[in-house]
Amino acid sequence: MFLPLPVELDVIEEGNTNMNDNEMEFAKLLLHKNMVVYREPKIESCNSIPDFSVYNPRTCNGKLVEITLSSIDKAGFRKEKQIKNLKSCGIPFVVLYGENMEIIKRYSWENIF
Numbered sequence: 001m002f003l004p005l006p007v008e009l010d011v012i013e014e015g016n017t018n019m020n021d022n023e024m025e026f027a028k029l030l031l032h033k034n035m036v037v038y039r040e041p042k043i044e045s046c047n048s049i050p051d052f053s054v055y056n057p058r059t060c061n062g063k064l065v066e067i068t069l070s071s072i073d074k075a076g077f078r079k080e081k082q083i084k085n086l087k088s089c090g091i092p093f094v095v096l097y098g099e100n101m102e103i104i105k106r107y108s109w110e111n112i113f
Helices: 009-014 021-032 077-087 098-108
Strands: 036-039 052-056 061-067 093-096
Touching: 009 021, 021 036, 021 052, 021 061, 021 098, 061 077, 077 093, 093 098
Parallel strands: 061 093
Antiparallel strands: 036 052, 052 061
16 A cells, blocks of 8 residues: 555644545544545555544554445445445445444534534
8 A cells, every 4th residue: 555645733734735625624633633535545465445544542443434424325427436446445434425424423523514
């Protein structure tokens, strides 16, 4: 896996990213929790690119993260294909669907909107 330089909080807060609002807020949340966040890691054996690779230095564990605004039961063909590709890479992986993001916003992102 090729990891770019970790995402930096000040760069996100300046808005100098290619992230959408949900991705930026989620990355800020992770960074405030002392996670190491890498944007769009490239995986040799995989045809898809996740939004993030997240590493927790406290537990020495990492996970790929894909964020989608789609509903769990209404993800489109392209998104389902991407998720299937990412799962097949053998790296711990999580998909955050629209419903998941709403829960995270409600309980973790104070005054986000």
